[in-house]
Amino acid sequence: MADSKMADAAATPVLTVQDLEAWYGESHILHGINFNVNTGEVVTLLGRNGAGKTTTLKSVMGIIGKRTGSIRFGDQDITRTSSDKIARMGVAFCPEERGIFASLDVRENLLLPPVVCPGGLSLDQIFDLFPNLKERLDSQGTKLSGGEQQMLAIARILRTGARFLMLDEPTEGLAPVIIQQIGHTIARLKKEGFTILLVEQNFRFAATVADRYYIVEHGKVIDGFANSDLQANMDKLHTYLGV
Amino acid sequence: MQALYAQLLVGLINGSFYALLSLGLAVIFGMLNIINFAHGAVYMMGAFCAYFLLNVMGIGYWPALIIAPIAVGIFGMILERTMLQWLAGLDHLYGLLLTFGMALIIQGIFQNYFGSSGLPYAIPDELRGGMNLGFMFLPIYRGWVVVFSLIVCIATWYLIEKTRLGANLRAATENPTLVRAFGINVPRMITLTYGLGVGLAALAGVLSAPINQVRPLMGADLIIVVFAVVVIGGMGSIMGSIITGFALGVIEGLTKYFYPEASNTVVFVLMVLVLLVKPTGLTGRATT
Numbered sequence: 098m099a100d101s102k103m104a105d106a107a108a109t110p111v112l113t114v115q116d117l118e119a120w121y122g123e124s125h126i127l128h129g130i131n132f133n134v135n136t137g138e139v140v141t142l143l144g145r146n147g148a149g150k151t152t153t154l155k156s157v158m159g160i161i162g163k164r165t166g167s168i169r170f171g172d173q174d175i176t177r178t179s180s181d182k183i184a185r186m187g188v189a190f191c192p193e194e195r196g197i198f199a200s201l202d203v204r205e206n207l208l209l210p211p212v213v214c215p216g217g218l219s220l221d222q223i224f225d226l227f228p229n230l231k232e233r234l235d236s237q238g239t240k241l242s243g244g245e246q247q248m249l250a251i252a253r254i255l256r257t258g259a260r261f262l263m264l265d266e267p268t269e270g271l272a273p274v275i276i277q278q279i280g281h282t283i284a285r286l287k288k289e290g291f292t293i294l295l296v297e298q299n300f301r302f303a304a305t306v307a308d309r310y311y312i313v314e315h316g317k318v319i320d321g322f323a324n325s326d327l328q329a330n331m332d333k334l335h336t337y338l339g340v
Numbered sequence: 341m342q343a344l345y346a347q348l349l350v351g352l353i354n355g356s357f358y359a360l361l362s363l364g365l366a367v368i369f370g371m372l373n374i375i376n377f378a379h380g381a382v383y384m385m386g387a388f389c390a391y392f393l394l395n396v397m398g399i400g401y402w403p404a405l406i407i408a409p410i411a412v413g414i415f416g417m418i419l420e421r422t423m424l425q426w427l428a429g430l431d432h433l434y435g436l437l438l439t440f441g442m443a444l445i446i447q448g449i450f451q452n453y454f455g456s457s458g459l460p461y462a463i464p465d466e467l468r469g470g471m472n473l474g475f476m477f478l479p480i481y482r483g484w485v486v487v488f489s490l491i492v493c494i495a496t497w498y499l500i501e502k503t504r505l506g507a508n509l510r511a512a513t514e515n516p517t518l519v520r521a522f523g524i525n526v527p528r529m530i531t532l533t534y535g536l537g538v539g540l541a542a543l544a545g546v547l548s549a550p551i552n553q554v555r556p557l558m559g560a561d562l563i564i565v566v567f568a569v570v571v572i573g574g575m576g577s578i579m580g581s582i583i584t585g586f587a588l589g590v591i592e593g594l595t596k597y598f599y600p601e602a603s604n605t606v607v608f609v610l611m612v613l614v615l616l617v618k619p620t621g622l623t624g625r626a627t628t
């Protein structure tokens with residue numbers, strides 16, 4: 098399938114997801130998700146609204162109650178692991194709704210996720226990436242603009258030392274100039290060796306940062322291709338995404 | 341005038357207990373989403389714990405002030421681990437029924453062994469006697485209760501609003517799933533929070549022992565008023581419950597002086613008025 102087509106003998110998988118199924122209460126959302134992410138890659142899950150992209154990220158993070166199949170992080174099986182333990186292994190999650198806490202100021206929001214591994218960015222490095230945050234440290238978290246909230250949501254997981262980041266639609270609802278800034282940030286993180294799993298609707302943005310793509314539809318991964326094959330797959334992509 | 345000041349002092353004392361108890365209720369409600377009806381029972385257990393420490397083990401007031409809240413807090417954490425944690429995500433009604441049932445059982449056990457009359461607990465030697473303030477006579481122990489309660493309340497407020505631990509707590513109140521996904525052990529934090537709330541109630545129980553005697557139903561009588569205080573202050577607001585606790589104690593005291601017939605109902609009349617004007621309570625935020 099998609100996996101074998103893109104198999105790269107030299108690459109070491111950070112994340113391997115096989116036959117993942119997941120449920121929200123009674124509704125069966127994921128019907129067999131298969132994909133992998135190798136060290137240092139930016140992999141993007143594309144798909145329409147409701148296809149199961151966010152549920153896939155949440156399942157990997159351990160915050161979907163019922164899940165079956167296999168999720169491996171490095172050489173450990175994390176299918177049944179609780180989310181706090183998964184985070185402590187070095188997985189960081191930036192949710193679609195950003196999850197900025199209203200009862201915490203910007204500084205408290207930034208310092209909330211505990212450091213889980215050595216080697217995270219220092220506050221100075223973070224302010225270098227996102228100068229706006231430094232000016233707003235004492236503001237209430239939710240008083241920031243949408244773009245600043247997104248920066249804060251990314252910034253706070255960079256401090257923790259996690260080397261595998263999952264970003265759920267980081268560009269949603271943001272102005273082009275901010276999207277560009279987030280694109281630069283992702284490119285820079287990739288250069289520094291972070292591994293990133295991205296969920297995007299905006300594949301024009303994804304094309305600027307991703308190494309590989311998987312297409313998610315009706316709770317399944319139905320296709321996958323490398324960035325170099327993007328042009329060749331453009332027609333297919335338009336059909337999949339309905340754009 | 342003397343009588344007015346005396347009632348004001350009684351009001352402040354009651355206010356201290358209201359504040360300590362409603363503070364614990366607010367902390368527990370914020371984190372566990374449970375209205376802890378067992379709060380009066382653990383307050384009573386704090387007082388009994390001090391009584392046992394003194395009469396069985398010969399341990400006096402000062403160590404009891406530390407030991408009783410910790411012991412009762414641990415008891416609370418066991419209740420949370422074994423029973424309350426299974427209520428997460430269910431309707432408030434389940435938590436209310438469970439904690440109300442626990443309160444009845446605990447109070448019933450104590451009543452079975454100790455009856456309903458009060459057991460005496462002496463004021464510690466260091467705090468005996470009183471001071472003449474010129475305009476009134478102040479029993480030292482009562483002054484101590486007010487000042488010490490105020491310090492504990494402010495310390496708790498500081499812990500929750502100004503420290504790193506408190507930031508974790510506030511964040512987990514808003515979005516426990518995400519906080520856990522950052523690597524914080526939220527279930528353990530919930531257990532400790534329940535222990536803290538219960539410990540504060542037990543501390544109030546120890547403070548109250550020399551004033552109100554130690555009775556199995558001492559908490560049941562008090563807790564109804566405390567719930568009115570929490571409703572007026574707004575569930576989930578720390579500073580709100582402290583200020584409302586003290587303020588309502590004072591208002592109750594003043595009513596005893598100016599119109600004694602209404603002293604038992606004034607808190608509830610205020611509750612109705614506040615609910616009519618601001619259903620979330622004076623400092624409460626609307627919850628979703």
